[in-house]
Every structure is written in C-alpha cells, then in structure tokens.
Amino acid sequence: MEVALFWIFAALMLGFGAAVIFLKSPVSSALSLVVSFLGLAALFLLLDAFFIGIIQVLVYAGAVMVLFLFIIMLLDLKTERARKLNIPALIGGLMVVVGFIALLVKLLPDFHIAKPALARPVNDVASVGMLLFSDYNLPFQIIGVLLLVATVGVVLLSRKELK
Amino acid sequence: MTLTLGHFLLVSGLLFALGLAGVMLRRNIIVIFMCLEMMLNAANLSLVAFSRFRPPIDGMPDYNAQIMVFFIITVAAAEVAVGLAIIVALFRAKQTVHVEDLNSLKF
Incomplete structure (x- = not known):
C-alpha cells in the first residue's frame, strides 16, 4: 500500500x-x-x-x-x-542533466536502507517547535529579520519610479 | 517490497534533474524561476528523507534536517518575492521576459 x-x-x-x-x-x-x-x-x-x-x-x-x-x-x-532553438545550449544542458542522472543511478545502490521503526507515534510539530525555539533560536530570529528586509526591499523595488 | 532511502533519493534526484533541464532549456525568465523552485524542493525532499531514515534518536526521527527544510522554505519564499519584484521592474524597463532579449546590464 x-x-x-x-x-x-x-x-x-x-x-x-x-x-x-x-x-x-x-x-x-x-x-x-x-x-x-x-x-x-x-x-x-x-x-x-x-x-x-x-x-x-x-x-x-x-x-x-x-x-x-x-x-x-x-x-x-x-x-x-517559437524561436530558433539555441542548439549548443540545448546539447550542453542535456549533457549536464544526463550526466547528473547517470551519477545518481551509479550512487543509488549504496542507499538501500529500510525505514527504521519508531518507538513512539511522531509528534513532529512539537518536536520541530522545541528545536526551533531552543537550538535554532538565533537562526530563527535572523530569518525574521530576513523576511522584514525582503518585504521592505520588495516595496522599494515595485515603486513606479525606480531611482 | 518496502520503501528504502534509495526510492526517495531517486525521485528527488529526478525532480532536481527536471528543474535543471528547465533552467537550461526554457527562455522565459518566469518559467526559469519556477524551475529554480523545483530544484529547491528536490533538495527539501532528500533532506526530509534523510531525516526519517536515520537511526531514530530516543525513538523519534532526527528533526534537525526538518528545521533546515523549514528555513529553506522561508528563504525561498522571501527569494520569490524579491525575484518577482525584480522581474516586474525589468519588464517595465524592457517590455520582455525573454532572457535572450535581456542582454544589457544598464538601460
């Protein structure tokens, strides 16, 4: 299932x-x-x-x-x-993608790990929240400042007259 | 047959490859931006998979990776807002979203 x-x-x-x-x-x-x-x-x-x-x-x-x-x-x-396809870009892009997938297929058999059983039912909101406000409190605050900066930046960027 | 870590990593890698192909092949800057989001999400999937398939700590999965996913989602949301604002400003100046027409830094 x-x-x-x-x-x-x-x-x-x-x-x-x-x-x-x-x-x-x-x-x-x-x-x-x-x-x-x-x-x-x-x-x-x-x-x-x-x-x-x-x-x-x-x-x-x-x-x-x-x-x-x-x-x-x-x-x-x-x-x-429709525009003329950029052939070198197409070939280059496909080569990178095919190379990535080939590498993936080569590495994948090393990860044949089954799902470990859990002793208790997961309570992930509580666990993530506890970690967020203890071990990761500083990054959490920084993310808040980042969102503020992004908001101010977007307002500034989308004004009609960009000086 | 049960699910293994390899299943999730395969799907995550394929999603990443799709996003990469989109960034390489598409010329519309908004679609390129969407493909970038797809690649970020592929990374999120592998992080959550690693979090669940690690040996449990005290009977629970390792939640450190999920905190990282939470931060990635937050930063990606901020990035989308700023990126789209830049695209709108660019469109106002140049009237195009085709990357091959956007070839000068100063206008």
Missing part, C-alpha cells in the same frame, strides 16, 4: 514537473507546478513529516504559486512564440 502510494505521488510530481518545462503557456506551467508541489507534499506525509507537508501546501502551493500567477497575469504574458 505504502509503496503503491509512493509511486502514484512520485509519478504525479514528476509528470507535472515535466509539464512545467514542456507547456508553452506560463499560466499552464504555473498550474502544473502547483500539482507537482501537492505531490511532493504527499511524499513528505509518507515520510512522517506532517508539519513540513502542510507548510509545503500552505506556503508553496498556496502563497508562492499565487504570487507567480499574479505576476504572470499582471505582466499579461502570452504563449511564447
């Missing part, structure tokens, strides 16, 4: 991930990416990471992709007109 679910959601994620690249219209790409992220969130749930899975749906499939769609519609982007 678990294995079947894994393959279903992995296929969903990779299929719609490929659709992001191959669909010509940016809006279709963005909507495919939403489905791809939902599949990824399901894989997080299979790994008992419920908190991360929910955050993935809320932040990525919700906020980030809405922002993308909003910008695509704001700029009123039409389907790209």
Whole structure:
C-alpha cells in the first residue's frame, strides 16, 4: 500500500514537473507546478513529516504559486512564440542533466536502507517547535529579520519610479 | 517490497534533474524561476528523507534536517518575492521576459 502510494505521488510530481518545462503557456506551467508541489507534499506525509507537508501546501502551493500567477497575469504574458532553438545550449544542458542522472543511478545502490521503526507515534510539530525555539533560536530570529528586509526591499523595488 | 532511502533519493534526484533541464532549456525568465523552485524542493525532499531514515534518536526521527527544510522554505519564499519584484521592474524597463532579449546590464 505504502509503496503503491509512493509511486502514484512520485509519478504525479514528476509528470507535472515535466509539464512545467514542456507547456508553452506560463499560466499552464504555473498550474502544473502547483500539482507537482501537492505531490511532493504527499511524499513528505509518507515520510512522517506532517508539519513540513502542510507548510509545503500552505506556503508553496498556496502563497508562492499565487504570487507567480499574479505576476504572470499582471505582466499579461502570452504563449511564447517559437524561436530558433539555441542548439549548443540545448546539447550542453542535456549533457549536464544526463550526466547528473547517470551519477545518481551509479550512487543509488549504496542507499538501500529500510525505514527504521519508531518507538513512539511522531509528534513532529512539537518536536520541530522545541528545536526551533531552543537550538535554532538565533537562526530563527535572523530569518525574521530576513523576511522584514525582503518585504521592505520588495516595496522599494515595485515603486513606479525606480531611482 | 518496502520503501528504502534509495526510492526517495531517486525521485528527488529526478525532480532536481527536471528543474535543471528547465533552467537550461526554457527562455522565459518566469518559467526559469519556477524551475529554480523545483530544484529547491528536490533538495527539501532528500533532506526530509534523510531525516526519517536515520537511526531514530530516543525513538523519534532526527528533526534537525526538518528545521533546515523549514528555513529553506522561508528563504525561498522571501527569494520569490524579491525575484518577482525584480522581474516586474525589468519588464517595465524592457517590455520582455525573454532572457535572450535581456542582454544589457544598464538601460
């Protein structure tokens, strides 16, 4: 059952991930990416990471992709007109990708590790929260400052007159 | 047949390769940006997989990697906001999102 679910959601994620690249219209790409992220969130749930899975749906499939769609519609982007393919870039890009996958397939048999059994049911929101406010308190504060800086920066960048 | 760490790493690697291919092949700067997000998410998947497949500490998974994923998601959200604002400013100046038309630093 678990294995079947894994393959279903992995296929969903990779299929719609490929659709992001191959669909010509940016809006279709963005909507495919939403489905791809939902599949990824399901894989997080299979790994008992419920908190991360929910955050993935809320932040990525919700906020980030809405922002993308909003910008695509704001700029009123039409389907790209077909251009001459840049052949050297195409070959170079495919070589890098194929090399990466070949390396992956070569290394993968070293990771034949089964899922360890857990003594207690996971309570991951509490555990992540405890770590976040004890061991990782300083990075947590820095992230808060980063978000503030990003917000101010975005407001500054999107003013009409960029001096 | 049970799930192993290799399954998750394979899927994560394939998602990363898809994102990489998208960055290399697409010419629309917004789609390139989406493919970057895909690559970040592939890294997140492998981090969560490693977190779950490590020997449990005190009967629980190792949550340090999940904290890292949390930070990656936060930074990625900030990055998307700033990046899209830059793209909008770029579009106002040049009226295009095609990377081959965006070839000068100063305008």
